[in-house]
Amino acid sequence: MEADALALEAHFIHQEPYYEPVGNEIAIFATAWQHKLPVLLKGPTGCGKTRFMEYMAWKLQRPLITVSCHDDLTAADLVGRYLVKGGETVWVDGPLTRAVRAGGICYLDEVVEARKDTLVVIHPLADDRRTLPMEKLGQWLTAPDTFCLAVSYNPGYQSVLKDLKQSTRQRFVALEFNYPEAELEARIVTAESGIAPEMAARLVKFAHMTRNLKGGGLEEGASTRLLVHAGKLIVGGIDPVTACRSAVAQAVTDDADMLAAIQELSSSLF
């Protein structure tokens, strides 16, 4: 039990994570949490969804257990399984079960990547039953009031296969995230990378240029996260054009023509 408490302790966030609210997402999330509603975060990659979850976990003082979903994720990976230890079978909780027991926040990142049959286990947890069926133990685990289920996904994927089923998505309060307004984004880049505000504004402008190319050869424009990377390289003494190439252009595309075009954009700007 002590070991469990220690393990759980690691999931508490003690220092306030840096987060700039874009709209009223903090109030919505807090209210949803009070009313025991699960939350769905939509938005492109690198716009601050995970950071927002860290911030809310800190604000609500709940442990945050994050699961990055992938297409081999099974229900047992989430709920738990029997292992054999020293000649005996021992039940080991999965991350979702641990979060439920601790009354914490379970955050399933990129939930569409998980297999559809896996996701079904969260259904009873995500409606007013708030219970987790643990088939192999023959138990139903009821979530305490402080438990919160949050999932994220990126609706920008063009693939029809990477979409949430209605039966899954219609259980959640949805929060839409997008890249912040230019001034705010520049402030975030400055705060995160330590770059000069004027340079941050240029980086944001560069990001807007790449976002203009979305759909015309780029799957996704440069995210705030990439700008922070570029900012850190620039602070570290790398020339801005090179930093943009390494941290942004190469990260968003492999296409030679597109790389050259982005390169021309950054060399025009700096």
Place this chain on the structure above:
Amino acid sequence: MTETVVGVDAIVKQLHVCLEADLSHYRVDRLGAELAALTPEDSAFILLWIKRMATVHLELGWQFGRRAPKLLASMGQRQMAAWAELACDTYDRQGLRAALQAVEKVENFASRQLEMTAGVLFADMAGILGNFVRGLSGRKLFLEQGEVIHTDSERIFLPAVIACLPDYSDNFQIAKAAVALQWAQIRFGSYRLDWRGVCQSYPDPQRALQQLHGLESLRLSARLAQELPGLHREMTRLRQVMGESLADGWHEFLPILHAPGADIAVSATCLPRAYALPDFRPWSFQGEIRPEAVAAALAARQEREKARLRVKLKALQEDQPLSAQKKPAEKALGPPGFSAQPRDEEGHLDVALSLDGQPLAPPEGVKQLMLSVYLDFGEIPPEYLVPAGDGEYAPEQLGEVAQDPDAVWKGTYHEEGALLYPEWDSGRQHYRKNWAVMRERDVEPVFDDFPRATLEKYAGLVKHLRRSFEAMRDEHRTEKRQGQGDEVDIDALVEALADARAGREMSDRLFLHQYRTERNIAVAIMVDMSGSTRGWINEAEREALLLLCEALTLLGDRYAIYGFSGVTRKRCELYRIKRFDEPYSAEVKARISGIRAQEYTRMGFAIRHLTTLLKQLEARTRVLVTLSDGRPDDYFDGYRGPYGIEDTRMALLEAKQGGVHPFCITIDREARDYLPHLYGTASYVILDGVDQLPAKVADIYRRITTR
């Protein structure tokens, strides 16, 4: 010496053949001698191009050949190939006359420019700079090839080649600066002025136009210095290298034009003084101003954008919840209806939209439209923000209506609503761009007894297919005694415990692991609907398709069926029988019933289009199965013979590069001659008789999609 003589003979002989000298009476002897005097490498190069161009048109090949030997030394092979390709492309688009002019231009060009080896070609620029200009803010602009650098406010035209400086990368920078300057004209409102009207009052309106253009270039260069400082540095450097300094007296305008917020009106007020000054020395990347082209594009755009914006706003208004629409207290906050506030400061362009004073996040499409309108007017005129009434605009006004494919042939020919695909010209070793005009059409469904009769006729076969296809379906396989897995393997555990008790080493492979073998296949079936299939081949094809559908539906693979046929490049048709997203329904069966033989076997476009469709699907394996009765063939425009074969082969290669596996099932017994060349040695099956088609197709499919 004797070697050269042999060379001359051989060359003349080759020229004789490719230029058909017996009939055309071209004097190939002299040309042969000229070619023989060159190095073997050069003469082979020119001879190759003469051959290629002669396949396009004999005269083109001859005129090219007459000029090429003299020009090669100054032009270099790269440029010469580019010009030859340009001439062929011109022939495709505008016919012989224009193409011959393009050939003649080679001469002008070569005599004017010696450093052509460093020239940057349109094809080199288009890809990169096209993305470059779309990355800049504002309206989405497109690059096209034209005579000189100019814009019509929707497209930016660049010449076929830019060769101002002896260095390739400098020339590329000139092209980039040209694109940026044209973009700046649109972005910073150069066309919010009636250029012709202003210049008309001067004694020499053309000169006034040029002086005003100069003033604008100075103004925009200052805006670019703010917006794109890196590019501005480059532009300044290029002007220094080119020695393009300002003429006397022009410096006095700089403080006025460089003031923040200076717009086109400021340039216009400077024009009277500028008119009195010496001519503005144009910059190499400045291009021309074409007020007429801009006005024409604007006229076409205005009504269309107004209609689209108003219709979209109406949809947006209807999407708002009723409570938000009717709250009297909030109505007082702002003016009723939509209002838009463009924000254009510090190089950041954005438009905010509000409804009844409440801010609203506009969808991307609406935002794009509003930005485009703003660029034209410097504001969003209020009448653009009135949501459209019901039925106020006909769909044609929105420019979003698909043209009826049949209407093409009833009235005048047009290419609206059609997709254009390139074709590979093997003679020329080059693509003919936008060559095949492709339309998707529906097969008229025929609700008859055919599907039922077929299933009855092949009842035994259907049963066999069901069994064998069912066995291929997704299956969960549980593997025992694994190192890790979802569940404990009790058998293994008991054994291991027994081992442990007995003092032996205990195995750690104690788990059950579930594997799921997923079939993740998408297949497009391309059916030959050419005239040669008329009769019993057609019937066999239809039977085969029905049986295949039965099997595929069982299997759960995603599949689509399209029939192809064509008459000349202008009328390439793909008949939709079943789309990917359509279930196998009575309608689909009726369409299979309704497959009728059409025209000729043009294949390239069909492969290219289906490859595009396949690539849009997310599937681990993508297969393109062709059912055909013979070699590619089309009437009249040379698709017969090697051209058709080579184009089909190229289309198949493109498909393979795109991750699509092509496979061909044919009943053409001569197919062994050409199919290995097209599909590779293992990707085709030749059936001995038509009667085998229904029985074999599903079976072949099963074979090619299992391990």
